[in-house]
Amino acid sequence: xxxxxxxxxxxxxxxxxxxxxxxxxxxxxxxxxxxxxxxxxxxxxxxxxxxxxxxxxxxxxxxxxxxxxxxxxxxxxxxxxxxxxxxxxxxxxxxxxxxxxxxxxxxxxxxxxxxxxxxxxxxxxxxxxxxxxxxxxxxxxxxxxxxxxxxxxxxxxxxxxxxxxxxxxxxxxxxxxxxxxxxxxxxx
Amino acid sequence: xxxxxxxxxxxxxxxxxxxxxxxxxxxxxxxxxxxxxxxxxxxxxxxxxxxxxxxxxxxxxxxxxxxxxxxxxxxxxxxxxxxxxxxxxxxxxxxxxxxxxxxxxxxxxxxxxxxxxxxxxxxxxxxxxxxxxxxxxxxxxxxxxxxxxxxxxxxxxxxxxxxxxxxxxxxxxxxxxxxxxxxxxxxx
Numbered sequence: 001x002x003x004x005x006x007x008x009x010x011x012x013x014x015x016x017x018x019x020x021x022x023x024x025x026x027x028x029x030x031x032x033x034x035x036x037x038x039x040x041x042x043x044x045x046x047x048x049x050x051x052x053x054x055x056x057x058x059x060x061x062x063x064x065x066x067x068x069x070x071x072x073x074x075x076x077x078x079x080x081x082x083x084x085x086x087x088x089x090x091x092x093x094x095x096x097x098x099x100x101x102x103x104x105x106x107x108x109x110x111x112x113x114x115x116x117x118x119x120x121x122x123x124x125x126x127x128x129x130x131x132x133x134x135x136x137x138x139x140x141x142x143x144x145x146x147x148x149x150x151x152x153x154x155x156x157x158x159x160x161x162x163x164x165x166x167x168x169x170x171x172x173x174x175x176x177x178x179x180x181x182x183x184x185x186x187x188x
Numbered sequence: 189x190x191x192x193x194x195x196x197x198x199x200x201x202x203x204x205x206x207x208x209x210x211x212x213x214x215x216x217x218x219x220x221x222x223x224x225x226x227x228x229x230x231x232x233x234x235x236x237x238x239x240x241x242x243x244x245x246x247x248x249x250x251x252x253x254x255x256x257x258x259x260x261x262x263x264x265x266x267x268x269x270x271x272x273x274x275x276x277x278x279x280x281x282x283x284x285x286x287x288x289x290x291x292x293x294x295x296x297x298x299x300x301x302x303x304x305x306x307x308x309x310x311x312x313x314x315x316x317x318x319x320x321x322x323x324x325x326x327x328x329x330x331x332x333x334x335x336x337x338x339x340x341x342x343x344x345x346x347x348x349x350x351x352x353x354x355x356x357x358x359x360x361x362x363x364x365x366x367x368x369x370x371x372x373x374x375x376x
Binding site (some may be wrong): 025040048050051119153155186 | 190198211219221223227228229231235238243267299305312314341342364368373374375
């Protein structure tokens with residue numbers, strides 16, 4: 001697929017066909033992410049694939065519960081804007097997607113967030129080039145129950161950075177609004 | 189350009205032709221980065237373009253000095269592996285590139301690192317599609333002198349996340365080694 005087409009047409013997808021994503025395709029996409037640049041070529045991201053919709057609802061409930069607990073302790077958190085969604089028992093943070101890929105990495109690594117951001121971009125482009133849609137569900141990262149973490153295979157020295165839902169889009173939304181770039185200065 | 193070609197052939201470029209990058213092309217690339225997804229569509233990255241090689245040497249010296257000061261206080265920092273390079277007065281962290289783009293953003297923003305990682309990936313892909321080479325110079329972000337920060341236009345409430353050098357490649361290195369992806373678990 002032409003790069004400009006992907007660049008211009010990738011969207012955050014939250015509405016999926018009732019169609020599984022073959023594991024072989026997920027593995028191809030994850031293989032592509034290995035080409036992402038990372039600090040000192042550290043390639044710190046590890047992956048967990050979850051293809052069970054019922055289990056995803058359980059993970060959504062766990063993350064919502066923890067975010068609400070956090071808000072009780074500190075009502076000034078950025079997640080405050082999502083409080084009504086978090087309190088709504090009907091809402092699945094993962095939009096009933098057929099698949100979730102968790103990007104995880106070593107807790108103490110200074111570069112993990114930027115490394116993961118770069119790696120997720122590769123994932124999103126590679127998925128788009130295969131006709132798949134993705135969305136980074138930041139609210140879905142707050143899984144803390146030790147039993148659940150063990151069930152899904154998160155090692156105790158790792159943390160979840162990016163929960164990315166994946167599936168075949170049922171509908172593709174219009175592009176969300178973007179402001180012009182803030183170029184603060186040109187030094188010549 | 190075909191996406192797969194870009195995906196497979198993007199490299200970290202540290203060897204540049206003696207050829208300026210037109211400002212209009214830099215602006216096009218930065219415009220493309222506005223399409224990157226960011227947390228709650230916050231689009232927090234701001235940009236500073238530096239096209240003066242002498243000034244880049246000054247920024248390199250400033251960052252090296254601060255990294256060495258940090259290492260005296262804490263010899264266990266990840267930058268320890270680069271100490272010899274930092275002590276070598278001949279070495280320019282920015283590889284004498286014709287251009288540096290600084291990605292900066294609000295100091296307190298929780299999502300800034302991942303937002304910036306995603307945005308830089310867009311920058312790198314867009315630059316590659318235009319025949320340009322880039323490299324994220326993590327060591328070059330440690331600019332702290334207030335006069336210099338004011339000269340280059342970094343607001344006091346912002347920090348530098350990603351210094352990205354840009355130019356026309358003089359040579360393209362072989363792909364650096366990558367390990368196979370660590371897929372820890374598939375939950376079905």
